[in-house]
Amino acid sequence: MIIWVIAGLLGLATGLRIGWALVNKQSLVSTAMILALGSLGLVAALNWQPLTLLIDGVLHWPNISMGLSQVALITCAAGSCVMITTVASGRKPATIRRIAIAQYAVAGVIAMVSLVAFFTAEKQSEMAPEEYLRRNLTSGGNSLPWLLPLLYVLLALTLVSWAGLRYSNRSRRGRALFVFTIGIVLIVAASGFFFLRAVGTTGPVGVGAAATLLGCAMLVVAAGSLLPSVEDWFGSRRELRIIEPLLEELGRRQPDVGIGERPRGPLAFRVAERMSLISDALFLEASAANARKRVGATGRDTDDDEDENAEPESPAVPPEEQARAIAAWIFAGREGALEDGTPAFPGLGWLRQPSEYSDREWILEIALQYRTLTRANGANA
Incomplete structure (x- = not known):
C-alpha cells in the first residue's frame, strides 16, 4: 500500500509536468523532469511484489523487474542531472542542448551495459525484490551488474544535490527545489549503502533499512515536485478573492x-x-x-x-x-x-x-x- 502511495504521488507529479508541458512550450527542463519523476515512480511500482511477479511471468525471465528497476533508476538520475545543469547553465541554448544529449547518451550506454550484465548473469529463482537485493548485494552474490549503475547514480545525483542546494532560495520555486534536493540527497545515501554492499562491505545499515530510506526519499521528491502546484493553487485562489471586487467594479465601468x-x-x-x-x-x-x-x-x-x-x-x-x-x-x-x-x-x-x-x-x-x-x-x- 505504501509503495502504491509513493508511486501514485510520483505519477501525479509526472502528470502535472506533462500537462504543463502541453500547455506551455516544451523545454529541456520539462522533459528532464518528466523523465526523472516518471522513472522514479516506475522504480516504486516495480518493487511492489504482485506487479514484480506479474512482469516476471509475462516476460518469462525471473527477477527481470530488478533489471528494469536499474534502468529506471539510471533514467531518473540522468533526467535530474539534465534538469539541474540546464537550469544552472548560462550557456547558449544550442550548447545546453548538446550537453543534455551527451548526458542522455552516457546514461543510455550505462543502461545498456547494465541490462547486458543482468541478462548474461546466471538466472536465479523467483524472489521478492528485498530478498533479491539481500542475496546479490554481498560478496558471495552476483553484485557485478549493480556496480556500474549504482556508481553512475551516486555521481549524477551528487551533482544534482550540490547544484540544488546552491540554487535553493526563499521563493516559491526555490523552496520546491530545496525539498526536491533533500529527497535526492536521501536517494544518494540509500544508493551509497547499496553500493557499499555491492563492493563487499557490510555498511552501517542493512538492505531493509536502505530500501526504507529509498522509499522516504521518493516521498520527499514527490512532495518537492508537487509543492509548486499546491502553492500555486492556494495562491491563485487567494489572489482571485483579492482582485474580485476591483474586477467587478471596473468591469461595470x-x-x-x-x-x-x-x-x-x-x-x-x-x-x-x-x-x-x-x-x-x-x-x-x-x-x-x-x-x-x-x-x-x-x-x-x-x-x-x-x-x-x-x-x-x-x-x-x-x-x-x-x-x-x-x-x-x-x-x-x-x-x-x-x-x-x-x-x-x-x-x-x-x-x-x-x-x-x-x-x-x-x-x-x-x-x-x-x-x-x-x-x-x-x-x-
Missing part, C-alpha cells in the same frame, strides 16, 4: 474589456487574464479621467504638444500609499457613492508601478487596497 475573456482554464492563467483585464480597465479609466481633468483646468479638449508628450511623474510616496490613492479614487466613483468629498483623480503618474513591484504585484496591491476599502465600508454600514 468598462464592459468592453471583458470581450473574449476565457471563462475556464488553469487557475494561474485565469488569475493572470483577470489581472490583465484590470490593467486595461484602469488605463481606460485613468485616460478618461485625465482628459476630463485637463478640460476642467484649461477649458479646451487638447493640451499643447509638449504637455501631451510629457512623461507622467511618479509620486514621491510609499508604494502602499500610492496604491491606496488609486483604490480610493476608484472606490469613490462606484455606483451609488456620495459625491461629497470624492477624491480627485491623482494623475497618470500614480498608476505607474514602483520599481520594486512587478506588473502583477502592483495590480495585486491596488486590488488589495480596494478590497480593504470595500470591507471597511461594509463594516461601517
